Amino acid sequence: MAEFHWHHYSAEESLKKLNVSPAGLSSEEIPERMEKYGRNTLPSAKKLTLFRIILNQFLSPLIYVLLVAAVVSIVLKEYSDAGFIIIVLLINAIIGAFQEWKAEAKASALEQMIKLKVRVKRDGRSFVIDGEDLVPGDIVILESGNKIPADIRIIRENNLTAEEAILTGESLAIDKISEPLEEENIPVAERFNMLFAGTTISTGRGTGLVIATGKDTEIGKIASSLKELSIGKAPLVKRMEKFTKRISTIILIAVILLGVLGYYSGIPIKEIFFFAVAVAVSAIPEGLPIAMTVALSIGASRMAKRNVIIRKLTAVEGLGSCTFIATDKTGTLTVDQQTARAIVLPDKQIFSLTGEGYNGEGKIKDENDSEINFEATNDLRKIISSITICNEGELFKSNSDWSYSGDPIDVALLSIAYKGNSSPKELLQNIEKISEIPFESERQYAAVYYKENGQLKIAYKGAVEKLRPKINEEQYRELLEESVRYAQDGYRIIAVGGGDVDEVKPVDELPEMEFLGFIALIDPLRPQAKPAVEDCYRAGVQVAMITGDHPETALSIAKEIGIAKGPDELISGNELEEIIAGGEDNFREILKTKYVYSRVSPHQKQLIVKALRESGHFIAVTGDGVNDAPALKTANIGVAMGYGTDVAKDTASIILSDNNFASIAAGIEEGRFTYSNLRKIIYLLISTGAAELLSIGMALIAGLPLPFLPVQLLWLNLVTNGIQDVALAFEAGEKKVMTQKPRKPDESIFDPLMIKQTLVSASVISMLAFGLWYHLLNNLNYEESTARNLILLLMVLLQNFHALNARSETRSAFRIPLSNNYILIIGILAAQGIHILALHIPFMQELLSLDPVTGGEWIKLFFTATIILVAMEIFKLFHRKRGDNSN
Incomplete structure (x- = not known):
């Protein structure tokens, strides 16, 4: 059937090809044809089950490290350590799964495009049947407003027009005829005697012959081809994989060095081994998965308020990384209403x-x-x-x-x-x-x-x-x-x-x-579209229009909205075809100067997206029709329209509920806010974790006992610091993010600025902790347990103040309004309050080796801890004066 050019042959020849009369099929023929061709349903993406969504939360390099740490802790009978880690993993899975399940439910609530009722002629009589029960050879009766249930060769028509934007990109209704067409090899958009599944009758009436159903329709072919396409990893996933490898390597080296120092300090080898494992487990930023998931969930929620539905959490940050947006015209830049x-x-x-x-x-x-x-x-x-x-x-x-x-x-x-x-x-x-x-x-x-x-x-x-x-x-x-x-x-x-x-x-x-x-x-521009395009340009994001519309119409809109300046930046589908034939290198070179693509076929749109990706762009593509699905899947970020087809929505990682280009710009801004908050969280956790390891290392070098027990390190990482890092996820965004260039997808989280900040803050914190440890033991002759109790409280206070430092990488903590994040202020007070409660609760005293402290001691430690705030203010001032704002 695929080789028979239905549009090229007359209606009579088409009827003969399928062995059917104008009276329709007989009832006896239906089961046989149903067996041969299958039900009239589209191939659809397999819906994620709740179990699969939960399982996906554990597919992360950092989670793997934590799972290994939990297993090692159980083997070494360090059950409290293992318990802490398992609780972290479960909380992380629950938060992430809930967010993704909620997004999946929104996407799955959309109806299947092909499920509809249709009037057919069978046995010479007219029947209304489910669209799923159609078979090739059925005679279908059509009228204005009907959605087309299958691919159809028109037999008779009266003032018949069809709206085919979801398949061809053409925004205006297409006039339909019943006469055969001269040429055999012509694009779908020019087969005027055909109707295609998923499109809609705009005016008139007609009768047609079903020539393809389900996966054999033009829509079905596109949906089937999507299975062969693979998508790359989100930038955040790549960065976290790189980060996890580096942090694991650093921790391993640090643990080995501490083990060597412990050995030369006279600690027995067995104790060194147990201690090294415990420190390794404790040094891993266990709170990071929860904090990351919370930050992404908050980003997804904020995006939802701005009409951007996130289907996969990593897409939150991915949209913020894009360097190029390839957008539709109709319904995205315009209102899609004449x-x-x-x-x-x-x-x-x-x-x-x-x-x-x-x-x-x-x-x-x-x-x-x-x-x-x-x-x-x-x-x-x-x-x-x-x-x-x-x-x-x-x-x-x-x-x-x-x-x-x-x-x-x-x-x-x-x-x-x-x-x-x-x-x-x-x-x-x-x-x-x-x-x-x-x-x-x-x-x-x-x-x-x-x-x-x-x-x-x-x-x-x-x-x-x-x-x-x-x-x-x-x-x-x-x-x-x-x-x-x-x-x-x-x-x-x-x-x-x-x-x-x-x-x-x-x-x-x-x-x-x-x-x-x-x-x-x-079709007028959306009033928000032009300002949104300007916002994208200020953010270093290039915008191009890819449409099925006429070149003059496309160029006019592009010039009005600021995407193009003149005809030199316009290229048509026919011109593209010639360039593609000239080779990929030439094709990629031409694309560098073109920002308006008109009369573009689905295959050409996919090739454009593929070439832009290969040129180094991190590209977001919008689409609503089945014709857009291959390009959506080829893109780094597929953005489907809320009114669009299920195939487009199943393929995309983001859905715009209001179909508005301005929402993409808003999503980029929210994505950048989210990534900025993730950096703040990672900076807080890594710098405090590094400070803990440095404190232990300095104590071993000085021949002193360890300032922290492994369980105390877990307490710092998960409970006190864990509250604060989650609270940082609620930080309001800094508006300057939309005036900065996009980050490179392969850019490391640890850029030069974060490395400097981490080294400075970790050094100050560790020296304060070690200095007090040394003073308490050598000068004041405190008992180890008493001194350790004070050191732990100092570390909690240092973390409290350092959370204020982490609110911005360049701005003074005193210049950021408290109203930007009341939750962080509450979190800091809660972290301190929980630790003070632990000092007085017998169970916690026994678990963490704690004792109450006096008011005077707390005040002295409080003012000591303010030094980290002062030190980082000086660092930021020096940084700003140098004019180095790379963050």
């Missing part, structure tokens, strides 16, 4: 129209920007009456909602009556329609003969050049030039005619009539 913007009369008087979309909200304004009604001039009344009479659409207000049906252009024209303080019903009161000429692409016009007060008249709408106007040639030529200017600016021009006639002419013969003017329509 809107009348201007009425131009024969005397070149121009009236503007406000409002947008398929509703009657808005006004008619004259050249002085004054509001007028439809009777302001006789010529204005005539043109509005004519487009209302010659119209097959419907637009009316029910309660507070607008309802519409029919061709989008007809609906947009009907809205003008309402904007002129009238209504189609009022304008049609004394009208008796006599004869109608429906719009066909060959004619390029529609007309209606009607009677008003007994006088025969005509109303015309369509192409300017098809009208026979009663107007002098000079005036007509000037009007044509004006219409061309509008067309070059991306407007669709509808010429309007009318007036008295003597008789009803044959269908293909028009009488002379009065030229009433023309209407300029456009």
